[in-house]
Amino acid sequence: AAAGGPSGTKQVKLERECELRIEVSPDSPLRLRILAGTAEIFGTEIAPEIWLSFPPGLKFAVFSWYGATVEMDGATETDYTADETPMISYVNVHAVLEGRRNRAKASPTDSDLSQGPRVIVVGPTDSGKSTLSRMLLSWAAKQGWKPTFVDLDIGQGSITIPGCIAATPIELPIDPVDGIPLEMPLVYFHGHPNPGPNVDLYKVLVKELAQILERQFAGNAESRAAGMVINTMGWIENVGYELLLHSIDALKANVILVLGQEKLFSMLKDVLKSKPNVDVVKLQKSGGVVTRQGNVRKKARHYRIKEYFYGLSNDFSPHSNTANFSDLSIYRVGGGPQAPRSALPIGAEPAADPTRLVHVTISKDMHHAVLAVSFAKEPDQIISSNVAGFICITEIDFDRKKITYLAPSAGELPGRFLIMGSLAWLET
Numbered sequence: 001a002a003a004g005g006p007s008g009t010k011q012v013k014l015e016r017e018c019e020l021r022i023e024v025s026p027d028s029p030l031r032l033r034i035l036a037g038t039a040e041i042f043g044t045e046i047a048p049e050i051w052l053s054f055p056p057g058l059k060f061a062v063f064s065w066y067g068a069t070v071e072m073d074g075a076t077e078t079d080y081t082a083d084e085t086p087m088i089s090y091v092n093v094h095a096v097l098e099g100r101r102n103r104a105k106a107s108p109t110d111s112d113l114s115q116g117p118r119v120i121v122v123g124p125t126d127s128g129k130s131t132l133s134r135m136l137l138s139w140a141a142k143q144g145w146k147p148t149f150v151d152l153d154i155g156q157g158s159i160t161i162p163g164c165i166a167a168t169p170i171e172l173p174i175d176p177v178d179g180i181p182l183e184m185p186l187v188y189f190h191g192h193p194n195p196g197p198n199v200d201l202y203k204v205l206v207k208e209l210a211q212i213l214e215r216q217f218a219g220n221a222e223s224r225a226a227g228m229v230i231n232t233m234g235w236i237e238n239v240g241y242e243l244l245l246h247s248i249d250a251l252k253a254n255v256i257l258v259l260g261q262e263k264l265f266s267m268l269k270d271v272l273k274s275k276p277n278v279d280v281v282k283l284q285k286s287g288g289v290v291t292r293q294g295n296v297r298k299k300a301r302h303y304r305i306k307e308y309f310y311g312l313s314n315d316f317s318p319h320s321n322t323a324n325f326s327d328l329s330i331y332r333v334g335g336g337p338q339a340p341r342s343a344l345p346i347g348a349e350p351a352a353d354p355t356r357l358v359h360v361t362i363s364k365d366m367h368h369a370v371l372a373v374s375f376a377k378e379p380d381q382i383i384s385s386n387v388a389g390f391i392c393i394t395e396i397d398f399d400r401k402k403i404t405y406l407a408p409s410a411g412e413l414p415g416r417f418l419i420m421g422s423l424a425w426l427e428t
């Protein structure tokens with residue numbers, strides 16, 4: 001029940017286990033606060049009385065376990081209360097994961113038992129995977145665990161810019177407005193917003209990431225017990241399905257949460273039945289999940305890159321730097337010109353090696369390209385190295401052989417080798 005308040009504000013009373021679903025107006029932000037009771041946004045409890053400001057277009061829900069009064073100030077595209085949510089089933093999953101974390105913590109010296117849950121969330125696009133991942137992480141962090149968030153969604157990741165897979169420990173419940181703090185995530189650059197252009201590279205990078213996490217866990221009983229929550233892409237057919245199986249295997253996931261797809265659930269259940277330590281669980285999709293069209297996703301990718309350079313509310317000041325062509329060493333992975341037939345033994349077919357490194361010369365095509373700065377010390381380490389950050393090429397002067405690029409900060413780049421994919425960003 002909503003009641004009109006003074007000066008464009010509106011109060012909503014939420015009954016227990018109900019949620020207020022909001023789509024902020026596309027043109028202006030929305031302020032919101034809790035007047036009475038308790039409520040959370042995607043697993044993170046909101047402090048009472050304090051106004052929070054949500055950016056235009058954001059879609060989210062304020063959920064209350066025991067009832068709350070919410071006040072909104074500003075325009076919304078939609079806002080309505082729902083009393084049917086899958087939250088009870090989600091929090092039951094959390095309780096089972098807690099049990100496993102506690103068990104793992106109790107046997108820190110046993111190499112198997114000390115491993116907490118490795119949860120992977122799978123399902124089609126717009127089934128609420130990112131949202132469920134976020135809730136499970138925030139609920140765990142609230143209880144003092146530091147679970148590792150692994151985001152394999154190169155289209156709409158929540159840790160860094162699109163085109164990447166990444167991992168980061170979550171030490172506090174995730175901020176409902178600011179999202180995940182960009183402290184020191186472990187990031188690998190694929191370079192494309194979907195794995196299609198180089199499926200093998202995607203697999204190689206997931207493997208690399210898994211190896212590094214395995215090493216970190218071996219030396220850190222606390223994060224090993226807390227486990228991982230792995231978010232995945234919405235591509236679940238054909239090659240997408242194959243990539244899911246690959247990720248489950250590479251990251252040794254032992255809890256598979258399938259959102260909103262009966263067929264995927266039964267396929268995974270069947271293929272994993274020989275593994276007694278892997279649980280496949282079917283969960284209901286929330287009716288609040290909003291479907292996003294292709295152009296909305298594209299726009300979201302654009303904003304993620306903008307946010308990387310400028311901050312969520314234009315609070316960073318990126319630097320425009322200039323370098324000589326000769327200072328930058330730019331590579332592409334895979335593709336590139338194939339070996340000419342004449343250079344191959346008779347009868348052999350030329351094949352593009354998907355993880356072949358191709359040095360690229362600076363050309364007009366690179367205008368607006370977003371490149372990753374690799375931590376590699378030598379070119380042959382580029383594929384197995386994580387990246388320090390990103391730059392965007394803004395100007396190329398072919399006469400003076402100089403390149404101007406936008407970087408999050410001034411000064412020298414943290415590495416000499418840059419990786420180029422198909423990602424581009426044009427400041428608007």
Ligand code: ADP
Pocket residue numbers: 019021022059060061123124125126127128129130131132234286287288289290291
């Ligand atoms: P997926 O990761 O499966 O593509 P998301 O978790 O990103 O799906 O959800 C899609 C969109 O729906 C997001 O904008 C998210 O904030 C929104 N959303 C998810 N759950 C709810 C809910 N209960 N109420 C309102 N919006 C929601």
